[in-house]
Amino acid sequence: MAQRRGQRGGPRGRGNRRNRSDGPGGPGGQRAVVEDKAPRSPVALPAQATVGELAEILEMTNVDTIKALMRLGVMATVNETVEFEVAAKVAASFEIGVLKPKDREESAAAVKVGMDEEMTDDNSVTRPPVITVLGHVDHGKTTLLDAIRGAKVVDSEAGGITQSIGAYQVDKNGQRLTFIDTPGHAAFTQMRASGAQVTDIAVLVIAADDGVMPQTLEAIDHAKAANVPIIVAINKMDSPGADLDRANAQLAEHEIIVESYGGDTVAVPVSALKGDGIDDLLESLLLVAEIQELKANPDRAGIGVVIESHMDKTRGAVASVLVRSGTVRTGDNVVAGTFRGRIKSMMDGFGNVVKEAGPSTPIEVLGLNGIPAAGDQFDVVKNDREGRDLVNTRERLASKRKDQRAATTMAEVMRRVQQSGAKELLVVIKTGSHGSIDAVQRAVEQVSNDEVQVRVLSASSGAINEADILLASASDAMVMGFETSVEAGARRQADAEGIAIRTYDIIYNLIDEVEDAARGLLEPERKEVVLGHANVLEVFQHGKREQIAGVRVTDGLLKRSGRMRVIRKGDVVFDGAITSMRHLKDSVRELTNNFEGGLMIDGFHEYQEGDLLEGYEVQVTRR
Template identity: 45%
Template sequence: MVLTNVKQFASEMNLTPERLLEQLRAAGVSKRSSDDTLSAQDKSQLLDYLKRSHGAREDSGITLTRKSTSEVKKADGGTVTVETRKKRVVARPEDAPRVEAAKPAEPAPVAAPVVEAKPEPKPEPKVEIKPEPKPEPKVEVKPEPKPEPKVEAKPEPKPAVRPTVASILTPEEIAAREAEEKRQAAFRARQEALMREKIEREERRQAAKLAASQPAPVVEAPRAPEPAREERGPRPAGDNRGPRPAGDNRGPRPAGDNRGPRPAGDNRGPRPAGDNRGPRPAGDNRGPRPAGDNRGPRPAAPGVPGAPAIPATVAGRPDAKKGGGGKKGGDRWDDNKKGGRGLKTKGGDAGNDWKSRGGKGRHKQGNNQHAFQTPTEPIIHEVLVPETITVAELAHKMAVKAVEVIKALMKMGMMVTINQVLDQETAMIVVEEMGHKPKAAQADDPEAYLDVTDGATVEVVEQSRSPVVTVMGHVDHGKTSLLDYIRRAKVAAGEAGGITQHIGAYHVETPRGMITFLDTPGHEAFTAMRARGAKATDIVVLVVAADDGVMPQTIEAIHHAKAAKVPIVVAVNKIDKVGANIERIRQELVAHEVVPEDWGGDTQFVEVSAKMGTNIDGLLEAILLQAEVLELKAPVDSLAKGIIVEARLDKGRGPVATLLVQSGTLKKGDVVLAGTAFGRVRAMMDENGKAIDAAGPAIPVEILGLSDVPQAGEDTMVLADEKKAREIALFRAGKFRDVRLAKQQASKLENMFAQMTEGEVQTLSLIIKADVQGSYEALAGSLQKLSTDEVRVSILHSGVGGISESDINLAIASKAIVIGFNTRSDAAARKLAENEGVDIRYYSIIYDAVDEVKAALSGMLAPEKKEQVLGTVEIRQVITVSKVGNIAGCMVTDGMIKRSASVRLIRNHVVVHTGELESLKRFKDDVKEVKQGYECGLMLKNFNDIQEGDQLEAFEIVEVARSL
């Protein structure tokens, strides 16, 4: 058995440890501190003490039961015996004067329940043996408080209860309870006031309706003859059809009739002689009851102005119809329980919503009298909207029907179904439109575990680390050559086309310390790579060629560095060239807020030559000096964190990621989480391909063992639990997919016109496979920029690794071109592509890929039509031939005229007609063309208004190929 100490037991009992220690000492259990253990015997001893000190629980009420038997007449003349039983619990008030609230319960046989609740009251059983009506009304009118105080005084734990409550509860808790009781009392009073106001309004409405429906009730008064009332009048004593004496519902009724109105004060007692369909006197059970008891008689309802009084003769009319108010307000199972299920009989009314044969309209109207409902304002919900949510879930969160949400979306131009997924932005707009308050929900995702682990990290000692330096600049300004000289390696010669197309990560040992370099591409297509390099770096070395000056990618690199708030060191390269102009470079950089130190700024300028090795040591000194100013530190003895610099899919080794460790130590065998990829580090190598077992801060490494190729730029961290890493990675992948699907806008109204014109746009479908993740990202971005309004590039699939058979199958189905960037296809894919005629293009330089795709898009453009003038003809004679028309004798003054050409007729330098030639002849022969200096005869098609001196201009339409 697990032992608990005093502190834990106190938290379970919602007590302070000090308070529990006091109670334990009072119970005889000696415990000194909150760390002492408690056994089961100690707990039972404490429980016995508390039971003794608090005393036995006092009965909180008196139970009253009532049983009555009646007969209901059936339609076929038979009768059905109905036994009615009622049970009622009267709450016993603490003060003696409030006992009067239990008056209305007296008409029922009280004897049996009182014997059950309290064994002493002897006068009550006597009432049961001798059912005389006189003593019982006395009990009703004047309930003597003597037996009640005796019953209350018998258990005398009250004086002991209060001290024990005070001993258990603190004064603040007692004050809080008293405040809560006061608040509830005020709330009950407010509800009762609202109830009274509602009932008064309802009575006024009913009175006005009654006045409208009975315009002349006095006229019917003579129809109630006196003998008829005598026939149904009081029965002799002993007849069991009369009213029973008060207190007993089983004996014979005395003379009288229980169908008359009841006397004031109780709506359950016998009515005096008369008819129970008349109005009740004061004490009508439709008015508000006095506060404190909802079972007692209601006081007289306030008079309603304008309500007509119903004479007693009308009320006692023997031929009055069934289904009036008396049946409904008379013998019911429970007079304060509206809507209770009654007995349904054929031709009768059960007093509820069950339909009966007679009085349909009035019964239905009477039974629809609801209890008072507090008027409510429109409820405004605060709706938590996750990243994706279905229409049905959104409607449930707003407590409305899904149809209302669908209507709101249709008004916004979205045709949706109940199960359609909405993105967060659209859902929040819908919530606002429907009058609620949207709030972006914090997803209950496993990634919260990462924040918890970060917060729970033990403080570790931070140590100095080497700086991470990113080399940036325009293409061909000598960034890689500069690094080559520093590393004494030949990297630039190995790059395709002599330009860098990957991020390279290296660390260099210098006499003053180690420096980690990141080499970024300078080509405009690699913007994302440069942004990642600036994000992961401490210092940016901006390389500018002295003979070329500041170029577009130089300006972009400055913007990246400023956005990442990273200091810049300018390296002016190629100072050994003849056209070097260093002052011009300084002026151009000052225009972009990069001010040299000798001009009053904070940027170091170093003049170097990567080819000759001039002043390389000065550049390293400047870098290390800047690093000392930054005071770079990182924890070493902790779980590693870093950033993915580059990632690729190796055919033999699987996903390979270049990771820059930013803090902690990465070890072989650690569980790594990088975006949607996770895995255990199976192997770790430095930039030279040498296997290593651990890597500290600012060290770039290549790791193997991830489940997938991660996105470049993803934050990476080491987790202690592989199961948790898998859970987070799968959750991220699912969330990414859901968000992508939710943002598809295929059915939105605003995109309808774009979809209608999509058929006119020529599309070039491409599948891109590259060697590393950054390369296909840059290539895909460059190719998509070539899209225009007439032609566009659609990248169906892009990824890292070789071209596989599945890529060829996708290209066959979509009629796409496959582009391999620094990759090759395997034998099966190559054979399938040859058989199916799929075009595979291989590139190693990004320029070539962009240029060829641009040429292909240019070929898809519709050719441009241009007008080419062939020559000019002068009309010198007009010959009119019957049934043929006018024939023009002409001289070709310039160029030539063709039979197939179009012509313009120009008269006084104004174009009169544009058309075609009907015929072209020289002498009597038809010819195809006539050149300059020759005469010819011609006729215009469907045009005869030609005159001497007119000119004809011959031209033809030529299609010219367009280019992007």
């Protein structure tokens, strides 16, 4: 037994290493050391991880990982969480490279399906358009959807009409269209406010006998803010008071110019009650969808958007999901918002079980551990661990966004707009009287110039209400009131969403505020100011690669906070930031004329005696 144990190398530990070290090179030779320290491939670390999870990723024991943290001055137990920066230092102490993963919150479900990666993907195929029906109450939205469903229902065995999950799929000439049955434009915008651009086409329903009404105007504003094509369905053409020309003229007053008036908006006269014009409407929708070239890759992991959800007493959490791209299958591990689970079952609107669902397909999903909100992202993940990481990331980012939105000052609003890189200032306007709407809107829009556009999302009369805040929240706009008040509920919602509300009694003050905000979106002027020059007198080696330049300032001064050009024989050979500046043994912030010192420039290690150093700084001024 002893001999056999010796041949196997004995128990793991020192004996094993000592036996393996015998051989060429003698006892303790270098070959075994090289084998024990074979280079590890870099590992991906999450933004946050417990000490135990970090040890598992690094393939180290919990004790070794805790010791490494203690050497870094971090006292943490196995179940405590450490940030990426600390975990990276622990990995470096074990000579393991790390890869910083991107936050998974950038899921494609938050982007309109016409996204570039889908358009350029070789595996992408044409997908059905997703259509939302909007309009004034009692103008026939539900009747129109019923007429569409009743006339052109997809056969149940081929995917079915999804009557019970808030979305419907119909067939026209072998091509499918997906309709989302939302209760109104508020729900439409609520999904946008949650970060989900669900709709490809908006159908605006107007009653021919009633014309454009207040909720019609709100629906127009919300559809325009979503930046999706609008098709007008002029309903109730069978009504005795139907007046097509009046409806078209009223639309033109609100910048919806139909084709018969020389515009580019498709308008289709229909009678939802009699079923007239339904075929023409579906053909128009297919034509607009064809122009958009909507595509998705069915072979990737499924991503989608939650339409609605509820808790069923017998089935548990039930979520209605619209698949945006990829394919979702029964048994997949999924994350919806901040909830996760494994799909136990998927059903169509008839209650029939389906095994998989492709792009633009609405499904009902069972198996989540909670109820996600409408507009939440839905992602298929590889395993339960990846699902936990994604949920943790979303919770952390949601908390961060909440903290950032706590401030409702105009400066905070402008900071968010600037971070988005937009050159467009979006405004929601409310006035105390109907007669002042046009005057205020024109005055605000005239602030636009070649570099910054001021766009009015909505202009109406009355007190500022919660619907105005919702529209502003979905579009990162600011709300401006002229000679009007703010409802208490709107004020509370604005504080929660971080939306700035400004009210004015003098129109010139309103215009001045808009002009000031527009100026804030202009790129600031950047000007280089030369501070001084210095000659390199001597070069000192610092470590294996770095060098220190011993210099004398010949004119002006050099600032530690500035930048430096290295000029050799009249040519600039390097330009970078100053990482260290010393006079004698002291670290200093600047070196003035005739002073000597040593300095290091970030990334440059090839100084030569006689080099000329030019110190400068970039001054940024607001335009």
